Amino acid sequence: MSTFSGLGTALSSLIAQRQALEVSGQNIANANTIGYTRQRAALSSLPAAQLPSMFSVSNGPGYGTAVTDIARLNDVFLDAQVRTTTASSSFLAARASASKLLETNIGEPAATGLATQLTGLWAAFGDVANSPNKDSSRAVLLETAAAVADRIGSLYTAASTQWSQARTQTGALVEQANTAASNIADLNKRILAMENSGSSANELKDQRDLLVTELSGLVGATTRTQENGQIDVLVGGNMLVDGSKSRQLAVTGAAGFSDATGGAEVKVVWASDPSRSAGLEGGQVAGLLSVLAPPAAGGTGGLLTEAAASYDKLATQLATQVNTLHRQALTIDGTQGGDFFDFTAGQPAALGLKVAFDDPALVAVAAPGAGALDGSFARQIALLGTSVDGPDATWSAFVVQLGVSTASATSRATAAEATRASASAQQIAQTSVDTDEETVNMLAYQRAYEGAARVLSAIDEMLDTLINRTGIVGR
Template sequence: MSSFSTLSTALSSLHTQRAALDVAGQNIANANTVGYTRQRAETSSVSATAAASRFSSGLTVGQGVKVTGVARLGDIFADARVRSSTSLAADLAARATTLTRLESTISEPGDKGLSAQLAQFWAGWQDVANSPGSPAPGQVVLESANILAEGVATGYRAVRTQWDETRAQSVAYVEEVNSAAASLAELNDAIRSVTVSGGNANELMDKRDLLSTQLAELTGATTRLQEDGTVTVSVGGNHLVSGDTAYRINLVGSTTLVGAAADGPRLEWERTSAGPVTLDGGLLAGNLASLQGERSDRSGGALAEAAAAYNKLATQLHDRVNAVHSTGTTTVGTPGGSFFALSVDPGTPAALGLTVAVKDPADIAAGAPGNGAYDGSVADEIGRIGASADSPDRAWSAFVVDLGVRTQAAMRSAEVSEQSRQTASLVRLSGSSVDIDEETVNMLAFQRAYQGAARVLTTVDEMLDTLINRTGVVGR
């Protein structure tokens, strides 16, 4: 091995240690970059050049070191677990958020809830029964009836507003999915081009994995890594991203709460041959579940069921009170008619169409026919409706209790799922995130190796100087 070969060996070490320092610097620079996966320069020794010969060529040593690549220290299994747990956590979180917000709008239990308004309404009829000829109790009943009707309508409007906002949010999610899918397809193309040309696509792969996790959070998409570094993303068994091609999805179906029962919001592929989109999780799955219409088996959306509860309460109030009130007479003997009225428009929900038909306390039919002007038996019977086994109060209370139980269960499930997601994320970060202490130690090791290689260069230079400039001149 010649002295010049030693120079080449030392030079290869300088190049290699500098590349390793560059990688360590890149890691430290991106220590706080979201989605960044730490990297490591992979090196291998350069073997000595040897040729077949009849005679021994003597002892030979290697010719230095070289960088064979920059490894990305990620774990595909940890990544897959994060995407799976993120999908489930997002789905349950969306459902829990819907139920929690819905529960907050009903104000139960409390003095501003419908239960309190119903109790006040029935108590007012008892006062009318005790003083059928007095206008004050009658006026109180009319006022409490108007407050009750307005409370039912307000509750329904709150549900309708939440439904509209949830659908608008779902539209935004769909656009986000299509945008992320298009970006991921572009990254696939870039990664494949860089990889084929022998370049380093690690940073592009980091962005690719971030988009894959984002799609899993939105749609529950599954990701499969291909040999060329690209990924195939599937939703419900159909490709959302394949190579450099992205397939769009659209949100179709009813744009109103009333129409959700007949044509519930759903996702469809823009390419008609693929049919509807089947979601396995994600925020969209949770939102769409809440947007579905009412069903007889109670498997419909939470918002539609709440709207149905308000409609049922309005209908029961109308039917039960009118059935009794129409049998009575006023203090002057006029037959009683309907106390409540519903809208004749078939497109108007009962909760919004409930109004008080009686405008004057004198028109309240508190007594039974033939029992005199001061009879309050009919008013007393109306007041006892709230205590009956099939009263509107009991139906409403059953809905409130069911909603509370479902909300608490959804919140607990969401919390457990979120803890699982956080655990999976921590496991991934423990293997792929940058450790500043470790990188500092690595930099010191690379620096010392660089200094050692430089020292070898200096030593060989001194040897060559002696051979070239000093040999043969000693003693002159």
């Protein structure tokens, strides 16, 4: 090796240390950038040159150092864990949120709740039984009954409104997932082009990983890495993103609450083939689909449609039990009583429940042959409030069941979120920038750069002596 080769060795170190210093500077610049993964310059020594002679060998040192790669210090296993836990957490959070909102709309226990209004209804029947000759008691009874019917109808309307909001949100989230998938496909294309040209695409990979995590939270996406560095995104085992190509999802099925209560299902399908379900297994959209599901045998259907079915059952039970007794009684003028409650044709029972008349004189509470001032049937109707199979018992069972399911959903969602947060914390610990560590690295690179510069100066002095001062003794 010649003396001049030392210049190349020192130069390689200057270049490598400067590049490594720039990488540390990039890390510090992005210390607070969400989704940024810290990087490291991989330094490798350059081997000595191979001489062309067949039997000759080189005993000299290598030719310095070079940056062979700028590595992203991520962990693929932690990334996969974050995506899996994010999908599960988002799914359970969507269900828990819907349960909490439904529980809030029911408003039990409260002074304005349906349970209190039912109690007031039975008390009003008791007042009529005590004072059957007072029109004021009968008028109060009609108003109280109308309030109960309106309350049941408002509960049904609230469930319908919540369903419509969830349906709209599902469509918006699917559009968001389609946009994210298209962006991932575009990033795949750009990353491949940059790496083929010899450039580093680490920052684009950070953006891609953020989008993949977003997709996991939306539709439970998983990934598979290709040999060329591109990633495929799968939903329900099917390709959503294949390299630089992406597919689109669409929402079909029930468009209104009446469709859902009638058995129609909201589905997420492939836009290119609407007959094929996307088969979502996790994520917020899957959670909303479970909330939007139609009723099923055994009460295992969607949260909101099952609630609507419970409201219909309550309205039908209330009308049937009260009407059965009211028809047997006589009015104040001795006329046979008719239905106390009625339903509006073409509407669900809960929404169409109403008081059949508005004339207090048509309230029938007297037993046949007991006289006009008898109120025995009013007392029997009032006792429905304490019946084990009465409307109060049905409503109480529904409220208790909803409370238990909401508590369970909330507990599961909280546990899943804790798991996701733990996985995210491990990922952040692996990928986030430690400014103290980067400061130490910068000092190390700075000193190495200064050392290489000193070597360069020393070699320059040696060459100056060799070229300019050798052979001038005695002149």
